[in-house]
Every structure is written in structure tokens, then in C-alpha cells.
Amino acid sequence: PPSDGAFAIQVDGAPSPFGSENHWLVRIGLQGQEVKAENRKDATLIFVIDTSGSMGRGNRIELVKRSLNLLVDQLGANDTVGIVEYGELARVVLEPTGADDKIDIAFAIDRLTPHGSTNAEAGLALGYKMAANELESGRITRVILLSDGVANVGRTGPESILRTIRKYVDQGVTLSTIGVGMDNFNDIMMEQLANNGDGNYSYVDTIQEARRVFVENLTGTLQVIAKDAKVQVDFNPDVVSRYRLLGYENRYVADQDFRNDAVDTGEVGANHTVTALYELKLKPGASGMIGTAYLRYQDVDEGFVVELGREFGFDDFTSEFADARPRFQLATIVAEYAEVLRESYWARDGSLESVMAHADRLLETLSSDVDVIEFVRLVKESYYLNAERP
Numbered sequence: 094p095p096s097d098g099a100f101a102i103q104v105d106g107a108p109s110p111f112g113s114e115n116h117w118l119v120r121i122g123l124q125g126q127e128v129k130a131e132n133r134k135d136a137t138l139i140f141v142i143d144t145s146g147s148m149g150r151g152n153r154i155e156l157v158k159r160s161l162n163l164l165v166d167q168l169g170a171n172d173t174v175g176i177v178e179y180g181e182l183a184r185v186v187l188e189p190t191g192a193d194d195k196i197d198i199a200f201a202i203d204r205l206t207p208h209g210s211t212n213a214e215a216g217l218a219l220g221y222k223m224a225a226n227e228l229e230s231g232r233i234t235r236v237i238l239l240s241d242g243v244a245n246v247g248r249t250g251p252e253s254i255l256r257t258i259r260k261y262v263d264q265g266v267t268l269s270t271i272g273v274g275m276d277n278f279n280d281i282m283m284e285q286l287a288n289n290g291d292g293n294y295s296y297v298d299t300i301q302e303a304r305r306v307f308v309e310n311l312t313g314t315l316q317v318i319a320k321d322a323k324v325q326v327d328f329n330p331d332v333v334s335r336y337r338l339l340g341y342e343n344r345y346v347a348d349q350d351f352r353n354d355a356v357d358t359g360e361v362g363a364n365h366t367v368t369a370l371y372e373l374k375l376k377p378g379a380s381g382m383i384g385t386a387y388l389r390y391q392d393v394d395e396g397f398v399v400e401l402g403r404e405f406g407f408d409d410f411t412s413e414f415a416d417a418r419p420r421f422q423l424a425t426i427v428a429e430y431a432e433v434l435r436e437s438y439w440a441r442d443g444s445l446e447s448v449m450a451h452a453d454r455l456l457e458t459l460s461s462d463v464d465v466i467e468f469v470r471l472v473k474e475s476y477y478l479n480a481e482r483p
Contacts, residue, residue: 099126099318099361102386104405107417109372110451111429111443117410120421121326121369121386126318128363133312135171136233137189138164141220142205143240143273144178149207150241153274157239160271160303161202167311168192175223176201179216180209189227213240214254221261228264233315235292239271242282255289267360268292269314271306284343291320291360313362319390321358324369325351328384335374337439339428351389354398361390370428372439382406419458423465426451430472445476 095101103122112118140161148154165174169192176187176198187201220236228234255262262268268290270283280296287294293314295306306314323346328336350356361367373383382404389400411417414425430448432440452469459465 094124094127098399098401099390099392100124100388100401102388102401102403104386104403104409105418105421106373106383106405106410107414107421107425108412110414110425111440111447112372113374115375115377117373117375118421118425119371119373119383119405119410120424121324121371123324123361123367123388125313125361125363125365125367128312128316128318130167130312133316133363134231134233135169136235136315137173137175137224137227137229138168138233138315139175139177139189139220139224139227139236141216141236141238141240142176142178142186143180143211143213143216143238144205144207145180145209145211146207147211147241148273151274153241154205154207156297156300156303157273158202158205159300160239160273160297160307162199163300163303164307164311165192165195165198165202167308173227174198175220175227177216177220177223178205179212179219180207181212182209183212183215183219185219185223189223211240213238213242214257217254218257221258221266224266225261225264228266233317234266235269235315236266236290237269237271238283238286239273240283241274242270242272242280254286258290262290267317270294272296274298288344288359289357291317291357293360293362310364313364316363317360317393318363318365319361320393321354321356322361322367322388322390323351323356323358324367325387325389326369326371326384327387328373329382332375332379332381332383333373334376337372339370339372340431341369351387352400354389354391368424370424380407383409415454419455422451422455423459423468426455427468430468430475434475445472445479448472449476 101124106117106119109116109118172192173189174192175189177183178186190197224234224236268287269292270287272283284294297303383406386403391398429443433443433445449472452472456465456469
């Protein structure tokens with residue numbers, strides 16, 4: 094974590110175990126300022142709950158109820174909760190109520206039942222209106238949408254819905270979207286709403302994931318430490334012949350807009366980490382500085398713009414992939430897994446078998462990490478399912 098300010102920038106790298114000769118991977122890691130739960134700002138939270146018929150599928154609404162109860166248990170006496178539900182129409186289930194009134198809140202949550210079609214626009218408009226009436230300087234005011242993201246009544250696209258609530262976003266009401274369930278689920282819709290609503294997006298399909306979002310990461314979910322955060326990496330053309338960013342295709346910012354502070358970009362919460370992986374092809378015999386990672390963001394409380402820079406070179410890299418930091422190796426293996434699954438051009442020579450071999454080796458080092466254990470299980474499941482195909 095940073096000793097001063099909102100962020101620390103870390104850089105490391107190693108030869109790619111999946112690429113050709115002279116192909117290296119670089120990890121740009123941003124660690125946000127740590128804020129303890131007891132130091133979090135007081136919050137007004139307006140839950141907008143999708144109670145349409147699709148939320149009855151796979152017991153989604155019950156997962157929502159359990160998730161909300163987990164979150165409410167973490168709130169302090171000075172926090173406030175309001176609840177809006179929407180199916181074909183939107184209605185207020187609970188007017189803003191002090192979080193210490195847990196009986197009334199629990200009763201309102203328990204009454205949520207799935208029915209009808211899905212008018213996300215109406216639900217968000219009503220939720221934002223309630224939140225705007227509760228705006229108070231020095232407090233977090235957040236709308237939290239829980240839905241499978243499938244809207245079929247009213248304006249159904251994220252841009253159309255955001256036009257309806259844009260004025261509330263400009264007033265300072267932020268948005269968290271929580272995707273719920275599998276199968277009939279609109280991931281793109283939920284992510285775009287969060288991006289444009291100055292907030293964050295999480296995905297929950299089990300009570301364990303709900304505990305991660307609403308208990309372990311609650312402060313980071315609610316308290317923003319940086320607005321309009323942008324990262325740009327400049328590579329030294331004397332050392333790097335080619336490069337590509339893995340993923341983040343929908344977060345692209347034009348090079349010339351990096352210092353254009355009118356461009357709306359992402360918000361980052363307290364305690365959050367942001368990781369970006371680049372694949373590089375280095376020039377034979379190259380040495381010296383490889384590049385500079387820049388971070389630019391707006392201070393949440395004072396509004397001024399901050400820009401940080403971190404140069405990096407071969408001293409930040411290891412010469413063997415197996416000697417790199419375990420978390421760097423994990424990020425690399427996960428990225429290759431994603432590239433193989435989506436049949437990326439860049440992974441045309443890759444295979445699930447190769448990913449599985451590296452994941453098994455890493456598990457020996459990170460044997461107590463439940464996320465790594467789950468990842469290895471998923472890789473093996475994918476491998477065996479693929480092997481069974483005709």
C-alpha cells in the first residue's frame with residue numbers, strides 16, 4: 094500500500110511461458126490506499142432490487158436476500174438503508190431507515206418475491222430519486238443495483254437507462270451493480286451501468302462470493318478514493334519492438350485523452366488493487382529502461398488532479414518465469430486460460446493442457462489459497478470437458 098497519497102504503483106515481469114522467444118510479460122499493479130472499516134465514511138445506501146420473474150430462476154432472489162442481510166450486519170449506527178424493488182413497475186419497499194433498525198430492514202428484505210417483467214429503468218429512476226433526496230456532504234450516497242441485468246420493459250439498453258438518471262450521477266450519487274445468477278445473465282449491461290454510474294461492478298453466484306463483496310470488501314465497495322482514474326504505459330521504442338494489453342478492451346482510452354480531464358473514466362475504491370498485463374516483444378540484445386507507467390486521477394475530496402509516474406527496467410524483471418513472484422505467475426496463468434477459452438488469435442498455439450500444468454505447479458506454492466484451488470479445479474474441468482468433445 095502507499096505510504097502517502099491514494100496509490101502505489103508496482104511493476105514486475107518475466108519471460109512469457111506461453112509466447113515465443115523474446116516475448117515477456119509485464120504486470121502493472123496499482124494498490125489503493127487502505128481504509129479500515131471503522132474509518133469508513135457514513136453511508137446512505139439505496140438498494141434497487143430486481144424482483145422480476147427471471148430472478149426466481151436458480152433461487153436468485155433468495156441469494157439476494159441473504160446477501161443483503163450480510164451487508165446490513167456490517168453497517169454502523171450512522172448508516173442509512175432504503176429499498177426499491179422493480180418488476181413491471183417500481184415501488185418503494187423501505188423508506189430510508191437507520192441501519193440500527195435491523196428488524197424493519199430485515200422484514201422489508203424478507204418480503205421481496207419475484208414476479209412480472211423487468212423495468213430496470215423505472216427501478217433505477219426511483220432509486221436515484223430517493224438517493225438524491227438523502228444527499229449530504231461528507232457522506233457516501235450510493236445506489237446498489239442487484240439484478241441479472243436482463244431488462245425487457247421500458248428503455249432496455251445501458252445508454253438509454255443512463256440518460257434517465259444522468260442528472261443524479263452528476264449530483265454525486267454513485268452506483269454499484271451486483272450481477273446475480275448464471276445462465277440468462279447480462280454481464281455487459283451491468284458492467285456498463287457501473288462504469289457510467291461512477292461506481293463499481295461485482296458478480297455474485299454463491300453466498301461465499303456475497304460474503305467477499307459485502308463483508309470482506311465492503312469498505313472498498315462503498316468508499317471511492319479516486320475518480321476518473323486512467324493508466325497509460327509508455328514503452329521505450331529502443332527496447333520494445335511490439336506490445337499488447339491483455340484484456341480491458343472495453344476500457345480503452347485514446348492516448349491523446351490520457352491528460353484530458355473531461356474524459357469520464359473509472360472510479361477506484363479504498364483497498365482495491367488494479368492489475369494490467371502487457372505482453373512485449375523485446376529487441377535482441379536490448380537493455381536499459383523498458384518504459385514508464387503513469388496514473389492520473391482526481392482527488393475525491395478536494396477535486397484536484399494527481400499524476401504519478403513509475404519507470405521500470407530489467408532490474409524489475411526476473412530471468413525465469415518460475416522464479417517470478419507467485420502472484421505474478423498466477424495472473425499470467427489466469428490470463429492465458431482466458432485467452433485459450435475465448436480462442437484468441439494470440440493463444441492459437443496455447444492449450445488447456447499447458448495451462449493446467451502451470452496451474453498444478455503453482456498450487457504447490459499457494460496450496461492454502463482457496464481462490465487458487467478453485468481456479469485449478471476450473472482449469473481441469475475445462476480440460477476434461479474439452480477432451481470429451483467429438
